[in-house]
Amino acid sequence: MKGFQRLVLGAIWDESLAEVFDFLEKPMRQVEGILQKAVQSPVQDMTAMALHLLSAGGKRLRPALTILSAQFAGEINSRTISFAAAVELMHTATLIHDDVIDKAEIRRGRAAVHTLWGNEAAVMCGDFLYATAFNILARDGDIEVIRTMARTSSQVCEGEVLELQLAFNPNITELQCLEIARLKTAELMAAACKIGVMSTGADGQIASALESFGRNLGIAFQIIDDVLDLEGSVEEIGKPVGSDLIEGKVTLPIRLALDSLDEREREIWVKRISEHAITPGEVAELAKFAKEHGILEKARSVAKKFADQALTDLQLASTNHENSKQAFAWLKRITQFVVQRRI
Numbered sequence: 001m002k003g004f005q006r007l008v009l010g011a012i013w014d015e016s017l018a019e020v021f022d023f024l025e026k027p028m029r030q031v032e033g034i035l036q037k038a039v040q041s042p043v044q045d046m047t048a049m050a051l052h053l054l055s056a057g058g059k060r061l062r063p064a065l066t067i068l069s070a071q072f073a074g075e076i077n078s079r080t081i082s083f084a085a086a087v088e089l090m091h092t093a094t095l096i097h098d099d100v101i102d103k104a105e106i107r108r109g110r111a112a113v114h115t116l117w118g119n120e121a122a123v124m125c126g127d128f129l130y131a132t133a134f135n136i137l138a139r140d141g142d143i144e145v146i147r148t149m150a151r152t153s154s155q156v157c158e159g160e161v162l163e164l165q166l167a168f169n170p171n172i173t174e175l176q177c178l179e180i181a182r183l184k185t186a187e188l189m190a191a192a193c194k195i196g197v198m199s200t201g202a203d204g205q206i207a208s209a210l211e212s213f214g215r216n217l218g219i220a221f222q223i224i225d226d227v228l229d230l231e232g233s234v235e236e237i238g239k240p241v242g243s244d245l246i247e248g249k250v251t252l253p254i255r256l257a258l259d260s261l262d263e264r265e266r267e268i269w270v271k272r273i274s275e276h277a278i279t280p281g282e283v284a285e286l287a288k289f290a291k292e293h294g295i296l297e298k299a300r301s302v303a304k305k306f307a308d309q310a311l312t313d314l315q316l317a318s319t320n321h322e323n324s325k326q327a328f329a330w331l332k333r334i335t336q337f338v339v340q341r342r343i
């Protein structure tokens with residue numbers, strides 16, 4: 001098995017991505033080299049925390065998007081590689097902070113950083129990784145790239161806080177669920193694609209198209225993440241099932257499930273949610289209902305709509321250039337994977 005494939009959870013995302021993995025292997029190896037170096041610190045625990053998560057793998061989807069977006073717009077180069085590393089560092093920071101916020105104990109199949117080192121150190125490690133990402137970007141010196149990533153960091157924070165603001169609120173709307181997904185997840189994917197294009201010096205129109213592609217893909221990705229929280233197994237998703245609602249997060253599939261209950265039932269759930277009284281048994285019950293009544297399929301079809309829009313964005317920007325055609329096919333395959341994935 002190839003090096004990059006070994007990095008990802010469960011070895012490989014999906015067999016049909018073998019060709020894109022072959023292409024990504026060399027640049028991703030370079031990205032991994034930068035990541036390892038970037039997290040070295042004279043403070044032992046800092047490096048230990050960062051490597052704990054980085055060496056657990058993960059899909060490395062965002063740096064893959066940066067690399068493929070560069071290929072789509074022209075040719076990958078050394079800037080592409082450092083931007084891809086910065087994107088993954090920022091993603092790693094958000095995961096460490098997110099697990100503190102969500103009180104999640106498992107990440108990438110391992111103990112979450114805060115469960116081993118404590119919340120205080122985990123928060124600082126996340127901050128360290130943000131700063132490290134910006135250090136890499138500052139060394140490159142492109143102020144537009146720095147601005148893009150700074151805005152993205154703000155949006156991730158806004159998404160996480162908006163989610164907290166709406167936690168235990170059973171009246172959250174579908175639109176609000178989608179706004180949370182956009183801010184906390186999709187904007188980083190949008191930026192990953194945009195700065196991939198920017199690394200090649202290609203024109204702003206391609207950067208905007210790929211940014212929009214990444215945003216729509218990211219919303220689809222988060223909806224599927226929310227579906228997997230209800231239907232996956234701990235082995236597949238590397239975290240306990242049903243934890244969103246326990247934490248008060250009324251995600252899109254949960255919103256859709258509540259909407260399809262009869263009124264009397266819905267009122268009981270609304271009361272239980274707003275009283276912070278939901279138990280794991282009740283979440284399992286709602287998950288079963290969602291599975292049996294086609295709610296998860298309905299949520300998947302909303303994700304599919306965003307994925308289709310992502311492909312339209314991509315189509316509009318594609319050219320007859322060989323690299324563009326190749327990258328188009330691979331990004332399309334990744335988009336299909338995002339809506340079908342179980343990891």
Ligand code: IPE
Nearest residue numbers: 058059060061108185222225
């Ligand atoms: C997890 O992202 C956080 C979300 C945005 C849902 P991934 O599922 O891409 O996490 P890794 O990097 O593969 O572990």
Ligand code: IPE
Nearest residue numbers: 094095098102156184185225
């Ligand atoms: C994902 O949040 C977005 C960020 C990490 C900022 P979630 O809380 O939905 O992600 P998981 O399910 O823990 O990976």
Ligand code: MG
Nearest residue numbers: 098099102104
């Ligand atoms: Mg979480």
Ligand code: MG
Nearest residue numbers: 098099101102
């Ligand atoms: Mg969260």
